[in-house]
Amino acid sequence: MAIETDLDLMLRVRDGDAASFEVLLRRYRLPLVGYFRRMVRDQGLAEDLAQEVFLRVYKSRERYQPDARFTTWLYRIATNLALNAIRDRRDEVSGSAGDDDEGGAILERFIDSQPTVEQQLVRRDRERLIRQAVEGLPENQRAAVILHKYQEVDYRQIAVILSVSESAVKSLLFRAYEALRLRLEPLLREGVI
Amino acid sequence: MKCLETESLISYAYRLMDEPAASEVRVHLGECPRCRGIVEQYGRLDAVLGEWKTAEPTAAFDGRVRQAVEAQQAGRAARWGWGWSWARGLALASLGILMIAGGVWLAQGRRRVTNLSQVAVRQPRPTVSAQNPVPMAGLRSPGIKPHADVRPSEATAETQSASSSLNEDKDAQALEDYDLAANFELLSEIPKGERRVVN
Numbered sequence: 201m202a203i204e205t206d207l208d209l210m211l212r213v214r215d216g217d218a219a220s221f222e223v224l225l226r227r228y229r230l231p232l233v234g235y236f237r238r239m240v241r242d243q244g245l246a247e248d249l250a251q252e253v254f255l256r257v258y259k260s261r262e263r264y265q266p267d268a269r270f271t272t273w274l275y276r277i278a279t280n281l282a283l284n285a286i287r288d289r290r291d292e293v294s295g296s297a298g299d300d301d302e303g304g305a306i307l308e309r310f311i312d313s314q315p316t317v318e319q320q321l322v323r324r325d326r327e328r329l330i331r332q333a334v335e336g337l338p339e340n341q342r343a344a345v346i347l348h349k350y351q352e353v354d355y356r357q358i359a360v361i362l363s364v365s366e367s368a369v370k371s372l373l374f375r376a377y378e379a380l381r382l383r384l385e386p387l388l389r390e391g392v393i
Numbered sequence: 394m395k396c397l398e399t400e401s402l403i404s405y406a407y408r409l410m411d412e413p414a415a416s417e418v419r420v421h422l423g424e425c426p427r428c429r430g431i432v433e434q435y436g437r438l439d440a441v442l443g444e445w446k447t448a449e450p451t452a453a454f455d456g457r458v459r460q461a462v463e464a465q466q467a468g469r470a471a472r473w474g475w476g477w478s479w480a481r482g483l484a485l486a487s488l489g490i491l492m493i494a495g496g497v498w499l500a501q502g503r504r505r506v507t508n509l510s511q512v513a514v515r516q517p518r519p520t521v522s523a524q525n526p527v528p529m530a531g532l533r534s535p536g537i538k539p540h541a542d543v544r545p546s547e548a549t550a551e552t553q554s555a556s557s558s559l560n561e562d563k564d565a566q567a568l569e570d571y572d573l574a575a576n577f578e579l580l581s582e583i584p585k586g587e588r589r590v591v592n
Contacts, residue, residue: 225458233454234447247454254458259465323444330445348407349442355409370409374400377407380438387441388434 206270214261221261225254231351232278238334238346239282240289249281268360275353276361279343286339326387333383341376344369396428397421406435 204223212220232253236246256277264273315323334342340362347353347361355373359366381388397418404410405418422429 221462225455229450229454229458233450237447238445243448243451247450247457250450251454251458251461255461255465258462326441327445330442334442334445349439350445370400370404373407373409374403377403377435377438378399380442381434384438384441388437 207266210257210261210264210270211266213258214264221258224257228254228274232274235275235278235346235351236282238331238350239279239343240285241331241335245285245289249278249285252281253278269357271353272357272360275347275351275357279347279361283339283343329387330384333380336383337376337379340364341372341379344372345376345380348373394425396425399431402428402431403435406432406439 204220206224206227209220209224213224229250232250233246236249237243240246240249253274257274334345337345343362344358347358348355353361355369356366359369362369362372364372401410401414401418405415405422410418422432
């Protein structure tokens with residue numbers, strides 16, 4: 201059975217097919233929550249925002265026009281929500297110990313073998329450095345890098361999502377990757393674990 | 394050999410350039426160990442960034458999304474219901490106003506007809522006769538004076554009576570128009586020789 205495209209599914213959702221919305225939910229729940237998790241760090245807020253994206257998609261189903269990729273539309277909504285959430289939380293204290301612990305607990309689920317306590321600590325520490333390096337980027341650079349690296353969105357799509365030109369996206373990515381290379385130089389020397 | 398710009402190397406490492414340009418960079422990398430080293434460093438950066446994993450959504454996530462969608466549907470249905478009841482109320486109110494306005498209009502029209510018929514009763518259509526050759530003797534018509542056969546005192550009294558009745562009527566102008574129109578034909582039938590003016 202052929203995999204239904206996002207476009208087909210969304211057109212059916214527009215016609216009132218609830219089952220197609222379920223397929224889209226299952227297909228994009230992990231990428232969206234992951235995207236928000238990286239953008240706003242907080243898992244609870246990430247799920248709230250992802251839920252809001254699905255709700256907005258559903259609300260605007262009748263106005264959906266298939267003139268752009270579904271993912272472009274989806275991440276455009278998501279990015280707007282994420283940037284608003286970041287601005288709302290700007291004054292809040294950054295880097296709480298609780299978040300670090302949560303991040304570490306999450307990371308442990310992806311460790312294949314039975315790592316030693318020391319290995320777990322190293323992994324946790326490296327992940328914290330990476331996260332801090334990405335979070336230290338300006339908002340637009342952060343969104344561009346997360347969309348490009350983690351969500352695997354093409355830079356042309358990113359231009360539409362961020363409402364900037366393609367050359368502006370390239371410029372954002374050049375600066376962001378260069379900044380990350382400098383910040384993460386110790387990890388680059390050590391190599392990937 | 395001149396090294397490439399860092400931007401070109403990043404573009405190559407992160408697939409931000411199209412194939413013709415990428416081919417040129419590839420050729421250069423084969424000859425330039427420094428540029429090759431930079432590209433490898435960005436490759437390692439890509440791998441290091443990949444170490445940042447995120448969690449799956451919690452088990453309750455899907456249920457919460459479904460609930461939110463259902464709540465949205467229910468809210469929308471309620472809004473539609475309210476909208477329809479609101480529209481029904483407006484339609485009924487409009488109909489009521491129209492009916493009242495129509496009733497008032499009909500009542501006013503009937504009263505006007507009644508007034509006119511009362512005038513007609515008070516002022517029976519005059520007939521030409523030997524005693525009263527001028528049919529308009531008792532009516533208030535500008536420029537027309539009673540016939541000499543009618544005694545001035547009687548004519549005056551009759552005229553005053555008619556005038557007082559008319560003065561009571563609010564729609565005097567309309568009645569004047571009515572009188573003229575109703576009697577114009579009869580007036581035009583009076584023979585010239587019989588038309589006498591009483592001073």
